[in-house]
Amino acid sequence: MNEILKIEHLTKKYDDLTVLDDISLAVNKGEVLVIVGPSGCGKSTLLRCINGLEDIQDGKVSIDGKTGMVFQSYELFPHMTVLQNLMLAPVKVQKRKKDEVKKEAGQLLERVGLSAKKNNYPRQLSGGQKQRVAIVRALIMHPEVLLFDEVTAALDPEMVREVLDVILDLAKQDKTMLIVTHEMAFARAIADRVIFLEGGSIIEDTTPAQFFDAPRSERARKFLRTFEFENVH
Amino acid sequence: MNITVLQEYLPIFAGAFLLTIKIGLAGVALAFVIGVAGAFARYFKIPVFSAIIKCYVELFRNTPLLVQLFFIYYGLPVMGIRISAEICGILGLGLLGGSYMTESLRSGLEAVPKIQTESAFSLGFSRPQTFMSVILPQAFSISVPALVANVIFLLKETSVFSAISLMDLMFTAKDLIGLYYNTTESLFMLVVFYIIMLLPVSVLGSIAEKRSRLKMFGSD
Numbered sequence A: 001m002n003e004i005l006k007i008e009h010l011t012k013k014y015d016d017l018t019v020l021d022d023i024s025l026a027v028n029k030g031e032v033l034v035i036v037g038p039s040g041c042g043k044s045t046l047l048r049c050i051n052g053l054e055d056i057q058d059g060k061v062s063i064d065g066k067t068g069m070v071f072q073s074y075e076l077f078p079h080m081t082v083l084q085n086l087m088l089a090p091v092k093v094q095k096r097k098k099d100e101v102k103k104e105a106g107q108l109l110e111r112v113g114l115s116a117k118k119n120n121y122p123r124q125l126s127g128g129q130k131q132r133v134a135i136v137r138a139l140i141m142h143p144e145v146l147l148f149d150e151v152t153a154a155l156d157p158e159m160v161r162e163v164l165d166v167i168l169d170l171a172k173q174d175k176t177m178l179i180v181t182h183e184m185a186f187a188r189a190i191a192d193r194v195i196f197l198e199g200g201s202i203i204e205d206t207t208p209a210q211f212f213d214a215p216r217s218e219r220a221r222k223f224l225r226t227f228e229f230e231n232v233h
Numbered sequence B: 001m002n003i004t005v006l007q008e009y010l011p012i013f014a015g016a017f018l019l020t021i022k023i024g025l026a027g028v029a030l031a032f033v034i035g036v037a038g039a040f041a042r043y044f045k046i047p048v049f050s051a052i053i054k055c056y057v058e059l060f061r062n063t064p065l066l067v068q069l070f071f072i073y074y075g076l077p078v079m080g081i082r083i084s085a086e087i088c089g090i091l092g093l094g095l096l097g098g099s100y101m102t103e104s105l106r107s108g109l110e111a112v113p114k115i116q117t118e119s120a121f122s123l124g125f126s127r128p129q130t131f132m133s134v135i136l137p138q139a140f141s142i143s144v145p146a147l148v149a150n151v152i153f154l155l156k157e158t159s160v161f162s163a164i165s166l167m168d169l170m171f172t173a174k175d176l177i178g179l180y181y182n183t184t185e186s187l188f189m190l191v192v193f194y195i196i197m198l199l200p201v202s203v204l205g206s207i208a209e210k211r212s213r214l215k216m217f218g219s220d
Helices: A043-050 A082-092 A098-111 A127-139 A157-172 A184-190 A208-213 A218-225 B003-043 B049-061 B065-078 B085-111 B114-122 B127-164 B169-180 B183-216
Strands: A003-014 A017-028 A032-036 A058-063 A067-070 A145-149 A176-180 A193-198 A201-206
Touching (some): A003 A176, A017 A043, A032 A043, A067 B114, A082 A127, A157 A184, A201 A208, A201 A218, B003 B127, B065 B085, B065 B127, B085 B127
Parallel strands (some): A032 A193
Antiparallel strands (some): A003 A017, A193 A201
């Protein structure tokens, strides 16, 4: 087993409110982990703790390398063009050569079908395009682990697919990914492993087939039922 | 109004104008430097510094420049620090302006969504890098009208420099009126030169505002 991320007894509290309660989790290289659960269960907070955006009250998060994160609201830098958005961190943080970064940015944009947009500002892009740029911006830093925080939740339905396709493509390249999503069909398709989180604890940690077809806990069954509709006619 | 007098006064006012511009712009530059540093400390709530900046802002915003200049000009020598009237003027203007700039930038910074900072952090940026490359440019564009108003205000405040015997525009006008009683001509030149100094600031300011807004918010 080639562990790339290890979380041991992670506890996160906001004052008296415990958001994550004694979470332990190990992720192997190349694994795609999908985290699902009801709103407020701590999914996003878990990603933020892994990424170092939150201080933790107890436990340990160890990562073999860097993480890259993609947010629900894209968070491209609005005062910069697409290319400038992509190049800023590699050049300033990683001190890489501009030419080399520019070349890679061009290749990555090509792969997500946005070559024509490299000199546009974020405001000139659709939500789906912005999110694809945000994914490229995370990728170009060569992170060991990619974190996706409900990346399609703010998108119009017709743009969801183009973003999910990019992530599916990454899975084929054996990227290690932690994905928080409410797209259950996508979760099932992409996941090597599903984590069901509720009330800040891991309720299930299993294969997608097991989770979606025969969830062990009543709570997971109840959660999955919220995505189903009875035929009313 | 006597045209001959105006012609005679022109070089005198031009000299005063250059001095006023020199000290004014140096003071404004210092104000920007203090403003950016102060806003950084306040934005990231840097311990101790944030509190110091807060006190500084309140102290300098709530006292007149004239009083501040007196303190610097007459007070510092008492403590054994001797500086020229020009440096004194720059320092006074810079410190006063710094307090205004800090607040104007801070209001712009607060308007930038917090998650932009997080997004930069998650790309590995340090706090200074995040501030200078990501947050400040956005805050700047939001703060442009307030910053331009500050610059104009500061350049006008140079008119109290006569109190520390700097030969600025105001000093020159008062001096000439006292010497030759050509009140109309002197005041006319004074107004003309203040407008020459300040009109470009207003115009450049609105161009800067439009450009930075267009980039971020656009119209297409």
